[in-house]
Amino acid sequence: xxKTTFATLAAKKxxxxxxxxxxxxxxxGARAAEAAGVDAVLVGDSAAMTVLGYDSTVSVTVDELLMLxxxxxxxxxxxLLVGDLPFGSYEASDEQAVRTAQxxxxxAGVDAVxxxxxxxxxxxxxxxxxAGIPVMGHVGLTPQTVGVLGGYRAQGRTxxxxxxxxxxxxxxxxxxxxxxxxxxxxxxxxxxxxxLLDVPVIGIGAGPAVDGQVLVFHDLLGIHDGHQARFVxxxxxxxxATIDGIRAYAGEVRSGAYPAPEHGYAMxxxxxxxxxx
Ligand code: KIV
Ligand code: NA
Numbered sequence: 001x002x003k004t005t006f007a008t009l010a011a012k013k014x015x016x017x018x019x020x021x022x023x024x025x026x027x028x029g030a031r032a033a034e035a036a037g038v039d040a041v042l043v044g045d046s047a048a049m050t051v052l053g054y055d056s057t058v059s060v061t062v063d064e065l066l067m068l069x070x071x072x073x074x075x076x077x078x079x080l081l082v083g084d085l086p087f088g089s090y091e092a093s094d095e096q097a098v099r100t101a102q103x104x105x106x107x108a109g110v111d112a113v114x115x116x117x118x119x120x121x122x123x124x125x126x127x128x129x130x131a132g133i134p135v136m137g138h139v140g141l142t143p144q145t146v147g148v149l150g151g152y153r154a155q156g157r158t159x160x161x162x163x164x165x166x167x168x169x170x171x172x173x174x175x176x177x178x179x180x181x182x183x184x185x186x187x188x189x190x191x192x193x194x195x196l197l198d199v200p201v202i203g204i205g206a207g208p209a210v211d212g213q214v215l216v217f218h219d220l221l222g223i224h225d226g227h228q229a230r231f232v233x234x235x236x237x238x239x240x241a242t243i244d245g246i247r248a249y250a251g252e253v254r255s256g257a258y259p260a261p262e263h264g265y266a267m268x269x270x271x272x273x274x275x276x277x
Contacts, residue, residue, distance in 0.1 A: 004039050004080040006112075006134060006178050012039070012211065013200040019212025021082075021202050022220070025051045025068045029217055030075030040080040040202075042114065042214060043069040045087070045144070049226075050218040057143045058087040062100060069108035082136055083110035087144040090115055094127035101128045101135075112178065116142040118168025122175045129176035137172035139165055140206065141184035152229070154184045154205070162189035166196060173199050181214060182206035184231065205231030 002008075012019050021040040024030045025047045033041050044050075047068050048060035062085075069083045083104040090097035097115070104110045112134035115121050125135045140155045149155060156162040162185075169180055179200040182190055187207025194201050194209050203210035215232065218224045222234040223242070252258035 003078050006080070009039065009080070009179060009200050009212075019200055019202060021212060021214035023047075023050075023214070023217045024072050024075075025217065027071045027075040030072040033217075034076055034078060038079050039212070040082060041072060041076060042082045043072050043084060043108075043110075044216065045084040046216050048086075050216060050224070056146070060086050062086060062089045062103065066103060066108050069104065069110060073109040080111050081109070082112045082114050083108055084114050090124050090128075091120065094124060097124040097128050098131045098133075101131065101133045105133055112136055114138055114181065116144045118164075118171055122168075122171045125172055125177055126175040135175075135177050136179050136181060136202075137169070137175075137177040138181040138183065139168045139172070139185075140182050152184075154186055156185045156189040162186070162192065165189065166193045169193060169197060169201075173197055182210060184229070205229060 009019055019040065020038045021042055022033050022036075022038050023042045023044040023046060024033050025043060030041060043065065045057040045060050045065060047065060048054040048057045051068070052060060052064060054060060065084065065086055069081075073081060085097070085100050085104065089100040101113045104113050113128065114136040115124060115128075116138045118139060121137075125137060128135050141149065141152065143152065146152055156165040165182075165185060169182075172180060177199060179202060180197070182193075182201050182203045184205040185193075185203075185207075187209065190201075190203060190206040191209035194211070200211040202212045202214050204214050219228065219232040220235050221239075222237040223239040225239060228234075249258065
């Protein structure tokens with residue numbers, strides 16, 4: 001597949017061709033996403049839960065995400081690579097935001113960074129774009145600030161709340177974001193807001209009236225065993241297949257069926273006999 005560029009995403013939106021985005025957190029995940037032909041890969045701060053075992057996204061650090069993002073970069077050729085800036089790494093000032101975004105470009109080779117919310121994030125987005133780094137916005141359910149949202153729940157369920165989502169999305173677009181993620185927003189609200197925007201909108205739990213979808217790797221592959229959001233569809237049962245595989249290995253080690261003769265190495269001709277001489 002040809003390299004995805006920002007122009008590719010805009011062209012897909014214009015043509016009404018859905019954009020496909022998936023998260024990845026390591027080299028094999030990146031290779032799999034590439035082989036499957038996705039348009040874009042996000043190293044989400046969802047890594048906090050999917051691969052690092054934290055119970056929310058707020059704990060993951062810049063250094064932890066940089067290591068994972070660099071591994072994804074080494075596995076990716078065609079898809080656009082977006083790196084999430086974690087909680088606490090961009091909110092304090094434009095300078096902090098630019099410095100963190102620069103680290104993701106220099107140390108992990110991302111094509112763009114993603115930051116959450118409207119409000120003060122609009123200025124952070126403008127500053128990062130002005131420093132020459134493309135930015136993806138993220139509105140609706142923004143897990144980094146779940147405390148002020150009243151939990152992991154849909155946002156924009158009243159007309160007033162939906163108007164706030166629209167205002168945030170328009171402000172982020174005006175600040176120079178090349179695309180936006182809409183997370184957990186009622187389908188009717190999304191359908192009303194997307195036509196107001198020129199940039200591609202990638203939905204997750206935002207219904208069909210968007211320009212593309214993103215899902216978390218571990219969710220769509222059925223690797224997760226914890227709580228599953230309403231918007232998740234499991235397209236495979238990799239978690240169960242993984243446990244089955246390890247259980248079969250354990251069983252064969254315990255029964256002696258593994259390793260078989262073909263899994264062993266042979267000495268050079270005539271050498272084994274000398275051991276017993
Ligand atoms: O961290 C993440 O995986 C995300 C996507 C769900 C959009 O931000
Ligand atoms: Na995220």
